Amino acid sequence: xxxxxxxxxxxxxxxxxxxxxxxxxxxxxxxxxxxxxxxxxxxxxxxxxxxxxxxxxxxxxxxxxxxxxxxxxxxxxxxxxxxxxxxxxxxxxxxxxxxxxxxxxxxxxxxxxxxxxxxxxxxxxxxxxxxxxxxxxxxxxxxxxxxxxxxxxxxxxxxxxxxxxxxxxxxxxxxxxxxxxxxxxxxxxxxxxxxxxxxxxxxxxxxxxxxxxxxxxxxxxxxxxxxxxxxxxxxxxxxxxxxxxxxxxxxxxxxxxxxxxxxxxxxxxxxxxxxxxxxxxxxxxxxxxxxxxxxxxxxxxxxxxxxxxxxxxxxxxxxxxxxxxxxxxxxxxxxxxxxxxxxxxxxxxxxxxxxxxxxxxxxxxxxxxxxxxxxxxx
Amino acid sequence: xxxxxxxxxxxxxxxxxxxxxxxxxxxxxxxxxxxxxxxxxxxxxxxxxxxxxxxxxxxxxxxxxxxxxxxxxxxxxxxxxxxxxxxxxxxxxxxxxxxxxxxxxxxxxxxxxxxxxxxxxxxxxxxxxxxxxxxxxxxxxxxxxxxxxxxxxxxxxxxxxxxxxxxxxxxxxxxxxxxxxxxxxxxxxxxxxxxxxxxxxxxxxxxxxxxxxxxxxxxxxxxxxxxxxxxxxxxxxxxxxxxxxxxxxxxxxxxxxxxxxxxxxxxxxxxxxxxxxxxxxxxxxxxxxxxxxxxxxxxx
Numbered sequence: 001x002x003x004x005x006x007x008x009x010x011x012x013x014x015x016x017x018x019x020x021x022x023x024x025x026x027x028x029x030x031x032x033x034x035x036x037x038x039x040x041x042x043x044x045x046x047x048x049x050x051x052x053x054x055x056x057x058x059x060x061x062x063x064x065x066x067x068x069x070x071x072x073x074x075x076x077x078x079x080x081x082x083x084x085x086x087x088x089x090x091x092x093x094x095x096x097x098x099x100x101x102x103x104x105x106x107x108x109x110x111x112x113x114x115x116x117x118x119x120x121x122x123x124x125x126x127x128x129x130x131x132x133x134x135x136x137x138x139x140x141x142x143x144x145x146x147x148x149x150x151x152x153x154x155x156x157x158x159x160x161x162x163x164x165x166x167x168x169x170x171x172x173x174x175x176x177x178x179x180x181x182x183x184x185x186x187x188x189x190x191x192x193x194x195x196x197x198x199x200x201x202x203x204x205x206x207x208x209x210x211x212x213x214x215x216x217x218x219x220x221x222x223x224x225x226x227x228x229x230x231x232x233x234x235x236x237x238x239x240x241x242x243x244x245x246x247x248x249x250x251x252x253x254x255x256x257x258x259x260x261x262x263x264x265x266x267x268x269x270x271x272x273x274x275x276x277x278x279x280x281x282x283x284x285x286x287x288x289x290x291x292x293x294x295x296x297x298x299x300x301x302x303x304x305x306x307x308x309x310x311x312x313x314x315x316x317x318x319x320x321x322x323x324x325x326x327x328x329x330x331x332x333x334x335x336x337x338x339x340x341x342x343x344x345x346x347x348x349x350x351x352x353x354x355x356x357x358x359x360x361x362x363x364x365x366x367x368x369x370x371x372x373x374x375x376x377x378x
Numbered sequence: 379x380x381x382x383x384x385x386x387x388x389x390x391x392x393x394x395x396x397x398x399x400x401x402x403x404x405x406x407x408x409x410x411x412x413x414x415x416x417x418x419x420x421x422x423x424x425x426x427x428x429x430x431x432x433x434x435x436x437x438x439x440x441x442x443x444x445x446x447x448x449x450x451x452x453x454x455x456x457x458x459x460x461x462x463x464x465x466x467x468x469x470x471x472x473x474x475x476x477x478x479x480x481x482x483x484x485x486x487x488x489x490x491x492x493x494x495x496x497x498x499x500x501x502x503x504x505x506x507x508x509x510x511x512x513x514x515x516x517x518x519x520x521x522x523x524x525x526x527x528x529x530x531x532x533x534x535x536x537x538x539x540x541x542x543x544x545x546x547x548x549x550x551x552x553x554x555x556x557x558x559x560x561x562x563x564x565x566x567x568x569x570x571x572x573x574x575x576x577x578x579x580x581x582x583x584x585x586x587x588x589x590x591x592x593x594x595x596x597x598x599x600x601x602x603x604x605x606x607x608x609x610x611x612x613x614x615x616x617x618x619x620x621x622x623x624x625x626x627x628x629x630x631x632x633x634x635x636x637x638x639x640x641x642x643x644x645x646x647x648x649x650x651x652x653x654x655x656x657x658x659x660x661x662x663x664x665x666x667x668x669x670x671x672x673x674x675x676x677x678x
Contacts, residue, residue, distance in 0.1 A: 061576075062572050062575070082575050089572075089573070091573060092569075095570045095572065095573040095676055096676070098570075098592060099591045108574070109576075112578040112583065113578055
């Protein structure tokens, strides 16, 4: 079942929109390179306007390519019609044919390709079985729920047996519960079919849970391509650090001070202020020593703040609580530092009061340092 | 006054107003029907004719009948029209149906181009169409006459005094329908056509197999509107069509109203007749005029 040439290779891809007179107005994609392996589930994620959908639409052939090449398998597809690229696409708004039955919706592409009727029936029924749509083949899309409609849209692409599936924010129109369910279904489908998937979303949770690898985009450029855990643990820049994770990584601007063996991070406006000082230890301190006295952005994940000491290389922070959000299993604590507000994810079974002073232990081994100018990790 | 009586009075006056309004609309219509069944050629005045006569209808349908020609002597004569008015009725239907289908074809394809394609001077062309259709067709009467006369030199079957010629001019009235259909097309998500394109449909196939069936309501509306307007169009038809057997209903009906003698009875019969195809068309088209044809295709 698994195909062999479903790899997608994007080279120096650029998309510039022109106005009526042919003058460039806006560059949506600024020369990106991306290799997607055969059978891989690749997620393109980023805020709206980052060029992820434009990239997907260029792969689909719905948008002209300004510069660069896209290859699927070994073929450069720049000039090929969408139908000849071996792709199938699922749209955000389903894009079903409202006047046709579910069966005809799914069979449409095969009918256009003059596939024999018996074969069409076989393939549609198989897809319907996979997606649990067998009972609904005679219905019109109008008579289906949102989740069922999206399943028909997925079925329509399965039937075509493509080399690459393209998903354009397929779950953003569903309600929260349905979204979680469809997420699992699409993951299972990928497991079962083994076909390459290129999946666009703005939801970082979707990206993290579904993707084999994730490509984070911002303003038409790729910020980082990595598997979900690497992306979370070792963000290459401040954008990825603040985009992935909920709540995101705390980024604190300040500077390093090295005195003898002591390495201290001092928050901007926090000199002499006990709240704005973090004493560095272990590998992080060693790394800081190589950097010298300089301006820096200190990054810490909310869950690396604990109420109890848990490891050797820890910094002790004492700060007042400005807001406590009990989530049940954990509590989100908003802490006031000198100028920044830091969010901690605390595993604790008690209620915190506002203005209460808490002492927390920060796991320094998990923290990152960024250059404030280039925003890259150091 | 308590709330209940207040509400009752308000309801009473509202109903009174509506009933009067309905009467106002219905009376002329009923008078015309009454007049078509009355004896003699008086201006329609009575809601219930004193004497019922089918003479006007017989004349219009081309059935020979006896009619009093001299009221003082009571002399009667068998009367049959030279050109049977029912022929005008067929002419009208023929021209209106063909022209309306032509309008559907032209405005549908034009609207698709305006709604979905990118080309130079698109905005200007759209505005141009809008401004052009603000001038009534009558303004160009002389031009139409000259153009048809010119065409007639090379293709007599499309020149002056031909139905083909008149249809050709009628097809010029597409601009407003282009705007209407374009507006409807724009409510349909482009992703449906993109999806069809990925499924392997050519733009033409996507238009015919996907967009058209979804647009049935607007096409029904356009067909009805253009049919009605051509059924009752008078100025252009009266100039283009010169001989009695070519006339349309409106031109023919007008021929009953001379300066010296206004044959209101026949006119009324013909007027009632012209209402029949429009009614039938409405009944046929009603099943297309359902909302929600595009429902379920995309999530808004």
